[in-house]
Each structure stands twice: as structure tokens, then as C-alpha cells.
Amino acid sequence: MSAVLQVNGGTPLKGEISVRGAKNFVSKAMVAALLGEDPSELRNVPQIKDVEVVSGLLRLHGVTVDYDVEAGVIRLDSSDVETAHVADIDAHAGSSRIPILFCGPLLHRLGEAFIPDLGGCRIGDRPIDYHLSILREFGAVVDKRPQGIHITAPRGLTGAKIALPYPSVGATEQLLLTAVRAKGKTELSNAATEPEIMALIAFLQRMGAIISVDTDRVIRIEGVDRLGGATYTALTDRIEAGSWACAALATGGDIMVRGADQHGMMAFLNTFRKVGGDFEVTDEGIRFWHPGGELKSIVLETDVHPGFMTDWQQPLVVALTQATGLSIVHETVYENRFGFTEALRGMGAQIQVYRECLGGSPCRFGHRNFNHSAVVSGPTPLRAADIEVPDLRGGFSHLIAALAAEGTSRVSGIDIIYRGYEDFMGKLRALGADVQPLD
Known part of the structure; x- marks a missing residue:
């Protein structure tokens, strides 16, 4: 029986957490x-x-x-x-x-x-x-x-x-x-x-x-x-740091990620700012927050370093459901990484996936019947739902969606998240999230 987490959403995540090695x-x-x-x-x-x-x-x-x-x-x-x-x-x-x-x-x-x-x-x-x-x-x-x-x-x-x-x-x-x-x-x-x-x-x-x-x-x-x-x-885990940054953006929150390092996150920070988020880099880490007002739609293409890494894509898509207009996301690293969007659509998000290479140059997945591009229309309020975690990054993204949604969600299979996120339950509580493991 996989672990289940009850999430009472709708509360901005605010506070400080620390991220260790990648x-x-x-x-x-x-x-x-x-x-x-x-x-x-x-x-x-x-x-x-x-x-x-x-x-x-x-x-x-x-x-x-x-x-x-x-x-x-x-x-x-x-x-x-x-x-x-x-x-x-x-x-x-x-x-x-x-x-x-x-x-x-x-x-x-x-x-x-x-x-x-x-x-x-x-x-x-x-x-x-x-x-x-x-x-x-x-x-x-x-x-x-x-x-x-x-x-x-x-x-x-x-x-x-x-x-x-x-x-x-x-x-x-x-x-x-x-x-x-x-x-x-x-x-x-x-x-x-x-x-x-x-x-x-x-x-x-x-x-x-x-x-x-x-x-x-x-x-x-x-x-x-x-x-x-x-x-x-070990260098700091830039994937985890970016995931918490997206959680701040999606919930309208303010999170100080101690240990986060600017140098490995240049592409992410540029995109975060384009969407409408704000951040401050210090010697201790990076503070990410939603400054208020509308988030902006963007055109984004994942790529190998120094491009926008694929592991940032999924949590950012959750935040893009709250942006005004049409965002286009073209995934060029993993061919089937938009499977997680099905649960988001069940929560009220307007996301369509396509086989075509949208928003950028043709990639190696073009004309091969992989749904590797997505169009996200927003802003759309997210509503609570029962969700099954599909994979590590998609699972954390579902968790972000549940935290941003109004109402009580049940997220099943959260064991997978422990593969790459240290003490994520403790960190959620430190940020004021209302979460409760269920037997």
C-alpha cells in the first residue's frame, strides 16, 4: 500500500528551508x-x-x-x-x-x-x-x-x-x-x-x-x-531548489532556500523572472517569492545544460497554470514527460499536449508520435482532487498543485518523492503547509 498524504491547499508557502547536496x-x-x-x-x-x-x-x-x-x-x-x-x-x-x-x-x-x-x-x-x-x-x-x-x-x-x-x-x-x-x-x-x-x-x-x-x-x-x-x-541540488521556487510561485508564497546556488540556476532564474516571479541572491542562498499581480505566459524549451533543464519543467508548468495567456512548453530531453499533466487537467488546469515541436526548433522527438509539447492556458483556479504520483519530479509537481488548489486533496504514492527530496514533509510544515499523512 503506497503512502498517502492529505493536503489542505490554498495557503501560500512562506518561510525558510535548507537544501543539501545534489x-x-x-x-x-x-x-x-x-x-x-x-x-x-x-x-x-x-x-x-x-x-x-x-x-x-x-x-x-x-x-x-x-x-x-x-x-x-x-x-x-x-x-x-x-x-x-x-x-x-x-x-x-x-x-x-x-x-x-x-x-x-x-x-x-x-x-x-x-x-x-x-x-x-x-x-x-x-x-x-x-x-x-x-x-x-x-x-x-x-x-x-x-x-x-x-x-x-x-x-x-x-x-x-x-x-x-x-x-x-x-x-x-x-x-x-x-x-x-x-x-x-x-x-x-x-x-x-x-x-x-x-x-x-x-x-x-x-x-x-x-x-x-x-x-x-x-x-x-x-x-x-x-x-x-x-x-x-557536494554541490547543492539545483533541481530541488527550483522545485521549491516553483512552489512559492504557484501558491503565491515567499520561500528562502538556504544553500541554493545561483551559478547552476542561471537559466531557471531568467525564466522565473520572465514569468513574473522575483528572487534575491545572498551568500546564504536564494529567496524566491510571488510579488503579487499577474504572472506572465512564456514560450519555453527544455535543453541540456546550459539550457533550461527538464527537471525544472514539471513544477514550472504547475505555476504556468496561474499565468495569464497561453504558455508553450517544448520538451526536448525526455519524450514522455507530460504524462503528469493529466492529473492537473483533472484539477481544472487547461493544458493540451501535442506531438508537434511547438515554440522552437524541431527536435529529435518530432514526427515520432511522442506528446512532447504542451500549451498551458491560464489563469485557471485549481481544485482539490485525488492524485496518484507517477514519478519523482511529476510527483513533487502534483504536490505543488495540491498545495495551490482550494480544498483537500489526497496524494497517493508519495514514497517516490523521498527518492530525491530530503525531509520534504518537515520542509512543508516549516513553510506553513497543512499536510497530514494518512494510514
């Missing part, structure tokens, strides 16, 4: 620690489900994991890496897709790796073809079996020259985690350059890796025989 960096850096033969330490680590899942997977492989939750410090000692039982990996990974990134490090440390059937959020196919193709380029042998995929490297791993058809974050992470200890040199063209990727590169460099990044999305790695440990403080 889920999309911390979980990957924990995997990177597998490559080191000395202990590593990560700081500013959030207490989220993904950290728990990766910690469990690491322990299954013989890694000592010591997590001081209150201090936000996790220590990882991978000096005694061992092969884990297939059933244990499958049972612990659940719907997480993180096991695919274990492959490179485990091939270097053990000569083999196994990944179970992969789940993840239902926002698109998110195929692992890029990952398997990259591993093969390095010389890995991929054996698909009924219970998952077994990967070996009978001749070791050797550097390769690889060009990605799309700057995939996951594929770039896979290459980095595989190339740093491969023999020879590796070159990756059309690489992802998100702040979380650059932080992972910095962490690997501290461990002893040799990595350079060119301005034309080319990453070059010289493989080394050995990596040690490193200490690194």
Missing part, C-alpha cells in the same frame, strides 16, 4: 568511490532514498559505508571489493537505474559486473543502449540473460574514441567511470556538461584521474593504473 551528483560520486583503493569522504550528503539504495548496493559489494546523517557526511572504503549475489542486487536495487553505472568500476576492480532488469521513473524509454555500447567500445563482453545482463572484460578495458548522438548525462557518466582506469586515452564527443557532471569530474580528478574538458563538449581522459580516495563537498 542527488544527481552524490549517488554517482558514491559509485565512483568504487574505483578508489583508498577511502573517500563526501560531504553535504542529503538523506534521500537514492543514497540509501546506493549505500546498500555498495555494501553488497564489500564496501564499508559509514553515513553520519546529521552531519551529512558519508565515508566509503572500497579496499575489499567483492562480487555480490545476483539475487541480492536485484532485490536491493528495486526500480533504481543506478546499477548500470556500477559496471565500469566493477570491471576494473573485479573483472565482471551484473545488472538486473532496470526500472526508474516512467518518463520515457531511457534505454541503456548508450551504456552497453560504450562498455563494448572499451572491450567489454555483454551477455544478456533472463535475469539481467552479465558483463566481463577478459582482456581488460582499453580507451576508445566515442561520439554520442545526444549529450546524454547517463552515458557521459558511464564513460567517465569506465575510462579513468582504462588503458590508454579516451575521447568523448558531444558529452553532457551539466554542473553535476563537472563535479563528478572534479571528484575523480581528486582521486587521481587525468581528465580535460574542452569548450566544444569534448572530454578527454588519460587512463591511470590506480585511483586513491578523495574528500569532496
